[in-house]
Amino acid sequence: MAAMPDLRGERKVELALRSGEDVVRLRQAVRESALAVGFSLVDQTKVVTAASELGRNTIQYGGGGRVEISIVADGARRGVRLEFIDQGPGIADLKLAMTDGYTTGGGLGLGLSGAKRLSDEFEVESSPGKGTRVVIVRWKAR
Amino acid sequence: MERIPILRMGRFLLVTIQVDMHDQLALTLQDDLTERIVADRAKGVLIDISSLDVVDSFIGRMISNIAGMSRVLDAQTVVVGMRPAVAITLVELGLDLAGVRTALNVEKGMALLQNSTVA
Numbered sequence: 001m002a003a004m005p006d007l008r009g010e011r012k013v014e015l016a017l018r019s020g021e022d023v024v025r026l027r028q029a030v031r032e033s034a035l036a037v038g039f040s041l042v043d044q045t046k047v048v049t050a051a052s053e054l055g056r057n058t059i060q061y062g063g064g065g066r067v068e069i070s071i072v073a074d075g076a077r078r079g080v081r082l083e084f085i086d087q088g089p090g091i092a093d094l095k096l097a098m099t100d101g102y103t104t105g106g107g108l109g110l111g112l113s114g115a116k117r118l119s120d121e122f123e124v125e126s127s128p129g130k131g132t133r134v135v136i137v138r139w140k141a142r
Numbered sequence: 143m144e145r146i147p148i149l150r151m152g153r154f155l156l157v158t159i160q161v162d163m164h165d166q167l168a169l170t171l172q173d174d175l176t177e178r179i180v181a182d183r184a185k186g187v188l189i190d191i192s193s194l195d196v197v198d199s200f201i202g203r204m205i206s207n208i209a210g211m212s213r214v215l216d217a218q219t220v221v222v223g224m225r226p227a228v229a230i231t232l233v234e235l236g237l238d239l240a241g242v243r244t245a246l247n248v249e250k251g252m253a254l255l256q257n258s259t260v261a
Contacts, residue, residue, distance in 0.1 A: 020164035045227040052198040114235035
């Protein structure tokens with residue numbers, strides 16, 4: 001995977017992720033950032049949906065955590081970057097966790113794999129016992 | 143407690159989801175609808191999601207669950223009004239709502255229910 005650009009831009013929001021209501025707030029905040037960057041309606045919907053999946057994972061599997069929403073730039077490109085961080089139990093088998101339909105929580109098993117498909121860049125780091133960090137970027141289509 | 147209203151129209155139940163639902167609200171709707179199908183002896187359920195600008199895997203699962211439960215309870219479910227951007231995203235996410243009947247709008251959805259349920 002190519003190095004993830006990390007050019008923190010003009011706008012950064014941090015939200016706590018503890019409850020279902022926080023996921024609603026997350027969706028709204030991501031929508032605002034996507035609008036600020038000038039995403040098409042379909043691209044807005046994709047990044048908001050990816051955020052919703054990952055935010056729920058942070059709460060359900062990570063025991064809660066936080067998310068950082070930022071607008072990033074790489075040359076002339078602009079995009080929305082989301083970083084989800086929890087100090088939960090971590091993911092024992094990342095490859096398995098990325099498999100469509102695999103779940104330990106009774107869901108559909110589409111959270112991680114689906115969010116990856118909806119993102120342009122996707123990075124996940126997890127160490128058992130220490131927590132999980134997931135970063136996605138979606139760029140504005142040119 | 144916060145709830146999504148369920149309206150009755152003859153043999154059918156009508157739900158219009160107009161808020162960005164948190165997960166608990168979606169689960170409550172699923173339970174309420176299942177109970178109302180039995181209590182009202184409903185033959186059909188129409189769910190209007192035209193106000194929803196996002197349907198993630200949780201809401202998608204709720205829609206599939208409602209369709210499955212109503213089928214078991216001898217009622218049909220039709221989901222109407224899905225926005226194009228939501229449809230594109232849902233399929234890319236990996237959900238195709240197999241087994242859920244859909245129609246473009248409330249009018250077409252009602253016609254589908256009328257035709258597929260015997261009075």
